[in-house]
Amino acid sequence: xxxxxxxxxxxRNFKYLLVGPAIFVLLLVGVFPLxxxxxxxxxxxxxxxxxxxxxxxxxxxxxxDDARLWQALLHxxxxxxxxxxxxLVLGLTMAQLFLDRLPGRAIFIALLVLPVVVSxxxxxxxxxxxxxxxxxxxxxxxxxxxxxxxxxxxxxxPDLVYPAIIAxxxxxxxxxxxxxxxxxxxxxxxxxxxxxxxxxxSWWRTFSRIVLPxxxxxxxxxxxxxxxxxxxxxxxxxxxxxxxxGTMTETISVFTxxxxxxxxxxxYTAAVALLVxxxxxxxxxxxxxxxxxxx
Amino acid sequence: MSTLAQRRGLRLGLRLTAAVLLTLVFxxxxxxxxxxxxxxxxxxxxxPPRWYPSSFNFDTYxxxxxxxxxxxxxxxxxxAFFSTALAMFLGFICAYSLARFSTGGKHLANxxxxxxxxPPIAVVFPIFLLYVWFGLVDTYIGxxxxxxxxxxxxxxxxxRSYILDVPRALEESALVDGCTRWEVIWKxxxxxxxxxxxxxxxxxxxxxxxxxxxxxxxxxxxxxxxTVQITHYFGGQSNFWAKISAMSVLGTVPIFVVTAFMQRxxxxxxxxxxxxx
Numbered sequence: 001x002x003x004x005x006x007x008x009x010x011x012r013n014f015k016y017l018l019v020g021p022a023i024f025v026l027l028l029v030g031v032f033p034l035x036x037x038x039x040x041x042x043x044x045x046x047x048x049x050x051x052x053x054x055x056x057x058x059x060x061x062x063x064x065d066d067a068r069l070w071q072a073l074l075h076x077x078x079x080x081x082x083x084x085x086x087x088l089v090l091g092l093t094m095a096q097l098f099l100d101r102l103p104g105r106a107i108f109i110a111l112l113v114l115p116v117v118v119s120x121x122x123x124x125x126x127x128x129x130x131x132x133x134x135x136x137x138x139x140x141x142x143x144x145x146x147x148x149x150x151x152x153x154x155x156x157x158p159d160l161v162y163p164a165i166i167a168x169x170x171x172x173x174x175x176x177x178x179x180x181x182x183x184x185x186x187x188x189x190x191x192x193x194x195x196x197x198x199x200x201x202s203w204w205r206t207f208s209r210i211v212l213p214x215x216x217x218x219x220x221x222x223x224x225x226x227x228x229x230x231x232x233x234x235x236x237x238x239x240x241x242x243x244x245x246g247t248m249t250e251t252i253s254v255f256t257x258x259x260x261x262x263x264x265x266x267x268y269t270a271a272v273a274l275l276v277x278x279x280x281x282x283x284x285x286x287x288x289x290x291x292x293x294x295x
Numbered sequence: 296m297s298t299l300a301q302r303r304g305l306r307l308g309l310r311l312t313a314a315v316l317l318t319l320v321f322x323x324x325x326x327x328x329x330x331x332x333x334x335x336x337x338x339x340x341x342x343p344p345r346w347y348p349s350s351f352n353f354d355t356y357x358x359x360x361x362x363x364x365x366x367x368x369x370x371x372x373x374x375a376f377f378s379t380a381l382a383m384f385l386g387f388i389c390a391y392s393l394a395r396f397s398t399g400g401k402h403l404a405n406x407x408x409x410x411x412x413x414p415p416i417a418v419v420f421p422i423f424l425l426y427v428w429f430g431l432v433d434t435y436i437g438x439x440x441x442x443x444x445x446x447x448x449x450x451x452x453x454x455r456s457y458i459l460d461v462p463r464a465l466e467e468s469a470l471v472d473g474c475t476r477w478e479v480i481w482k483x484x485x486x487x488x489x490x491x492x493x494x495x496x497x498x499x500x501x502x503x504x505x506x507x508x509x510x511x512x513x514x515x516x517x518x519x520x521x522t523v524q525i526t527h528y529f530g531g532q533s534n535f536w537a538k539i540s541a542m543s544v545l546g547t548v549p550i551f552v553v554t555a556f557m558q559r560x561x562x563x564x565x566x567x568x569x570x571x572x
């Protein structure tokens with residue numbers, strides 16, 4: 001009797017034993033930073049001020065008055081709102097193109113996914129080379145089309161920096177959408193499509209009534225993953241513009257980095273970081289309630 | 296009047312043309328990046344731009360190896376390899392517990408996956424302050440620990456889904472045969488998940504290898520990774536483009552090679568398991 005109890009007790013501990021080390025490491029990045037940020041955000045540490053006295057909620061008041069911070073959030077949203085739908089539509093179109101049999105299909109797909117595995121800082125650097133206004137090939141191509149020498153200052157002209165960033169972003173992540181949607185389209189029930197074809201349903205009707213509902217779950221996951229990635233956008237912007245000209249393309253991650261590691265406003269950065277975590281957590285919780293990843 | 300076969304042929308031809316053009320457009324940036332590393336300075340700064348180097352010249356690579364800059368690829372390898380190994384071990388046993396005993400229920404599983412979504416910049420800031428305190432800035436251990444932690448949710452999430460695919464009956468018969476749970480994990484479940492483990496490990500590795508923001512904050516000179524090294528050439532002296540490009544090639548080629556071996560698991564890996572390949 002006691003041995004049976006011992007076994008079940010042992011097993012109950014065993015399952016926690018397996019989880020324990022991982023949870024411990026996760027707490028290190030999941031909970032420790034929160035506590036630490038909360039503490040520091042009520043202090044007044046800057047580059048010149050090292051005192052750890054508590055100064056109340058001054059940093060939080062500053063959050064609301066900081067136009068640059070809210071602009072950074074706005075920039076992040078703008079890039080997301082433009083890049084994400086474009087990636088989705090482009091990815092879906094490409095997926096349609098590669099859905100049926102095609103000579104060399106596997107090779108095309110293998111090549112097309114390469115941008116996804118390139119480090120974002122490398123792709124940012126690559127696009128900085130492509131967009132370079134003096135030696136880059138993009139201006140030359142535009143010049144061929146325009147029929148005369150064209151010099152566009154992609155990373156300097158305020159009207160052109162967003163297209164430049166979004167182009168790099170789309171190049172890197174459209175293949176991601178493409179791959180996921182291709183897999184989803186491949187799983188659409190063929191017999192339904194054939195039935196629709198026999199009934200003479202139009203392309204749009206077939207797409208909106210059969211295909212779209214079938215791929216919706218995968219599409220949601222893809223949008224979720226990419227949306228959250230875009231919210232944290234840093235590398236590509238860093239390589240292309242470093243947030244410039246001025247602060248025109250500063251995303252929330254770039255802003256936080258500049259405040260924390262270039263201007264050393266430690267306590268204020270802590271408040272900003274907490275704000276970012278809270279905003280994102282709210283978004284994630286809202287979305288996770290709607291979507292269940294992998295069942 | 297065109298026959299059905301002709302129309303099919305035309306359609307296929309159009310699709311093939313579109314596929315070729317699309318692939319060329321998506322490959323072009325990579326081509327350009329790679330080619331710059333082989334160009335001479337005068338070719339790089341030529342106007343109009345040269346679309347290919349007159350000859351493959353390895354001077355820039357030579358300089359990178361001579362000056363030790365190329366060693367940063369080695370640093371990337373060390374931190375990516377050890378953080379992957381650690382995350383895979385801790386993540387696998389944790390995933391087993393979640394998959395088989397539903398440890399912590401839905402809340403724990405959801406909490407773990409939500410950790411994946413935390414913005415790196417918000418985490419790395421307090422971690423940096425902590426590391427300064429403990430003297431872990433610019434050390435292998437510091438970087439490895441953070442990559443491990445950041446990759447764990449992904450490993451747990453993916454391995455949980457792979458373990459759920461393993462039939463329980465196999466484990467039960469092994470238990471009846473007198474294996475302990477611990478033995479079941481290593482002798483029954485692990486071999487069954489080999490493919491999933493490999494795919495997940497590769498993604499974990501790629502993440503750590505390609506990361507920039509953590510390395511930017513937590514490394515200085517001793518353990519700087521190749522991504523940080525690339526940014527050292529930004530806005531630098533003459534010929535910095537060649538270095539940016541050559542360093543990028545050194546860091547990117549290994550990833551391309553690795554990717555070529557994991558085509559089958561790619562979709563499941565990047566969709567966080569939402570699509571079973």
